[in-house]
Amino acid sequence: MSILSIKNLHAEVDGKEILKGIDLEIGAGEIHAIMGPNGSGKSTLSYTLAGREGYKVTKGEVRYQGKDLLEMLPEERAQAGVFLAFQYPVEIPGVPTVTFLKQAMNSVRKARGEKQLDAFEFKKLMDARLKELNIVNDMVRRALNTGFSGGEKKRMEVLQMALLEPTLAILDETDSGLDIDALKTVADGVNALRGADRSMLVITHYQRLLDYIVPDHVHVLFEGRIVRSGDKSLALELEEKGYTDITGAAA
Amino acid sequence: MAIAQETIESVGQATDKYKYGFITEIEMDRAPKGLSEDTIRFISAKKEEPEWLLEWRLKAYRHWLTMKEPTWARVGYPPIDYQDSYYYSAPKSDADRPKSLDEIDPKLLETYEKLGIPLKEQEVLAGVRNVAIDAVFDSVSVATTFKDRLEKDGVIFCSISEAVKKHPELVKKYIGSVVPYSDNFFATLNSAVFTDGSFCYIPKGVRCPMELSTYFRINASETGQFERTLIIADEGSYVSYLEGCTAPQRDENQLHAAVVELVALDDAEIKYSTVQNWYPGDEEGVGGIYNFVTKRGVCEKRAKISWTQVETGSAITWKYPSCILKGDDSVGEFFSIAITNNRQQADTGTKMLHIGKNTRSRIIAKGISAGKSQSTYRGQVRINAMAEGANNYTKCDNLLIVDQCRVHPLPYIESKNRSARVEHEATTSKISDDQLFYCLQRGIPQEDALTLIVNGFCREVLQELPMEFAVEAQKLVGISLEGSVG
Numbered sequence: 001m002s003i004l005s006i007k008n009l010h011a012e013v014d015g016k017e018i019l020k021g022i023d024l025e026i027g028a029g030e031i032h033a034i035m036g037p038n039g040s041g042k043s044t045l046s047y048t049l050a051g052r053e054g055y056k057v058t059k060g061e062v063r064y065q066g067k068d069l070l071e072m073l074p075e076e077r078a079q080a081g082v083f084l085a086f087q088y089p090v091e092i093p094g095v096p097t098v099t100f101l102k103q104a105m106n107s108v109r110k111a112r113g114e115k116q117l118d119a120f121e122f123k124k125l126m127d128a129r130l131k132e133l134n135i136v137n138d139m140v141r142r143a144l145n146t147g148f149s150g151g152e153k154k155r156m157e158v159l160q161m162a163l164l165e166p167t168l169a170i171l172d173e174t175d176s177g178l179d180i181d182a183l184k185t186v187a188d189g190v191n192a193l194r195g196a197d198r199s200m201l202v203i204t205h206y207q208r209l210l211d212y213i214v215p216d217h218v219h220v221l222f223e224g225r226i227v228r229s230g231d232k233s234l235a236l237e238l239e240e241k242g243y244t245d246i247t248g249a250a251a
Numbered sequence: 252m253a254i255a256q257e258t259i260e261s262v263g264q265a266t267d268k269y270k271y272g273f274i275t276e277i278e279m280d281r282a283p284k285g286l287s288e289d290t291i292r293f294i295s296a297k298k299e300e301p302e303w304l305l306e307w308r309l310k311a312y313r314h315w316l317t318m319k320e321p322t323w324a325r326v327g328y329p330p331i332d333y334q335d336s337y338y339y340s341a342p343k344s345d346a347d348r349p350k351s352l353d354e355i356d357p358k359l360l361e362t363y364e365k366l367g368i369p370l371k372e373q374e375v376l377a378g379v380r381n382v383a384i385d386a387v388f389d390s391v392s393v394a395t396t397f398k399d400r401l402e403k404d405g406v407i408f409c410s411i412s413e414a415v416k417k418h419p420e421l422v423k424k425y426i427g428s429v430v431p432y433s434d435n436f437f438a439t440l441n442s443a444v445f446t447d448g449s450f451c452y453i454p455k456g457v458r459c460p461m462e463l464s465t466y467f468r469i470n471a472s473e474t475g476q477f478e479r480t481l482i483i484a485d486e487g488s489y490v491s492y493l494e495g496c497t498a499p500q501r502d503e504n505q506l507h508a509a510v511v512e513l514v515a516l517d518d519a520e521i522k523y524s525t526v527q528n529w530y531p532g533d534e535e536g537v538g539g540i541y542n543f544v545t546k547r548g549v550c551e552k553r554a555k556i557s558w559t560q561v562e563t564g565s566a567i568t569w570k571y572p573s574c575i576l577k578g579d580d581s582v583g584e585f586f587s588i589a590i591t592n593n594r595q596q597a598d599t600g601t602k603m604l605h606i607g608k609n610t611r612s613r614i615i616a617k618g619i620s621a622g623k624s625q626s627t628y629r630g631q632v633r634i635n636a637m638a639e640g641a642n643n644y645t646k647c648d649n650l651l652i653v654d655q656c657r658v659h660p661l662p663y664i665e666s667k668n669r670s671a672r673v674e675h676e677a678t679t680s681k682i683s684d685d686q687l688f689y690c691l692q693r694g695i696p697q698e699d700a701l702t703l704i705v706n707g708f709c710r711e712v713l714q715e716l717p718m719e720f721a722v723e724a725q726k727l728v729g730i731s732l733e734g735s736v737g
Contacts, residue, residue: 050688050692051691052688053684053688073691074688074691074692075691075692075694075695075696075697078691078692078693078694079694083692084692086689086692089689090683090685090686090688090689092686092689092690092703092704092707093707093708093710094706094707094708094709094710094711095703095704095706095707095710099703100690100693100703103695103699103703104690104693104694104695107693107694107695107696107699108693108694111694143707144707160693164693164694
């Protein structure tokens, strides 16, 4: 069953067209990787799917679980199970991480008509996830992402993903700014969340991440279009030959 | 980057949703309109005051006649016609004071219920929550609870009128001792016509067994409200006092000129917390409360005074809770959150006067501005020549929700002692789209996201509030920014 279906998606930022006709189908439980050089439109794609203001769709359609995704508000998309792991997770000073997590969790549950969790129920759930992901308790007591190291921030994204249990997770350059140990930790966290009812769109510049989060499909994004698609071997080919070769061949 | 257009538009509509806009109909017993020596004699007679107090009022009034309304604050408003106001009004039942809440006008109780502070429930819950309420309804206290409990410890907590009758020596000794009758235009006016307020005395070495709380509420149409509060913490004592207020919606601008005096004797500590949520007027600022308040405390040796305020209401706020650090090793603190929206104007801050040796003060001021509001932080730190080893730390942060609002940080620092240490930090930032989008992407609706971010920004101050008040204040931040999603 198709979870995400993108057809001929065009989007612009500040009047400049960045996405120039993207087609992509993601089935349930599939992991797709999007690779591309800087400026190819990778982050624009993730923000457009998440519904960020300023990312204007000019043509095409996106259906999520059969519904028109573009009609939905950003928070509605999140509540419906679209999760974006940020390339640069945002610091919110003064807001304890645990407060933020509980509010996010309950906002999503409320929208889904589920019971709100009280402080105790939430803590129990959070502690379980923290343990699974090997995150120290101290982190959730600090202000959200404030003063966190690069690795901590990315692990916090994974923790949020684990709590919100999305149907579609978009990982925007999750590997950026991580050393190899931190990358492994984060990848382990992501892999633990793989499942038949969870699709992922892994956006990355480097093949390295895909050694740890192994995709079912790989797409190459270049100048706002997907110029090649293949299986995981395409990532290795890219690594070997570089973007110029591949994109040059496609042009 | 621009914030969502809906936010800009709907933050502007926030006051449409002013929750506490209702007026209770209760028969009034009021003084004739206008201000004169006769009005003052009427008030004094109504309250059966002793001669010395009447004389003090008249002295203030005569002095007031020679004064000019101050214009230095960064606020603008049409001239106030002081002859077009009533200076005294009391619920009719005043002559026959209710002995219990059951005897209180049900309409009044209803009003409190609308505000979410049902007195009945408060009284029932008293044993658990330990909060005593001296409810000020218009100008006269009509219900005072938990007095017995306090009396056991020798704590006096009553209306100032009652204190004048029962404890005249204390009132006479301390009234005007911190804010003299000639202090400033509005304080002098208050001295002449104050109608009621709270009085509190904590005896030597006593730690007040509960947090003291007064809910102020203006109710009579066109009635200026002139509260007078006097708190005396005797040597080595401690008290935490909470003041919170809301007001019903109305068309006429209303003047409120309160005076609060705190006296912390040697080794005493007073914690004074305020949540102010008076009607701010409509989007154009019409009909809101004018809030000109003088609050000041004096610290004797090793004493400490902490002011914490959350200011979200009023069309105009003019307020500088201050500390006179007279005794050696005394400490003054000021924690403030000021939220302005639409056409609201706030000129607020503090004064820390270091007189004694090794006196310390700390100022944390947070301003949040939306709409076309104006917000000024005005702070003065003055270190006198004798204040050897004095120390001040000031942090002043401003958060802008939209571009049209204005903030003006005006810190004045004056040090006459070379051993003094003064630190000042200030920041101004705009609420970030990144933060808002991050919250939205986690499923948190925009309005809640704004509240969350603003509460985070204010956290340093919110955590200074007593627990129950902190919860209320956080809700108030949400209410003040309500309607921010289109």
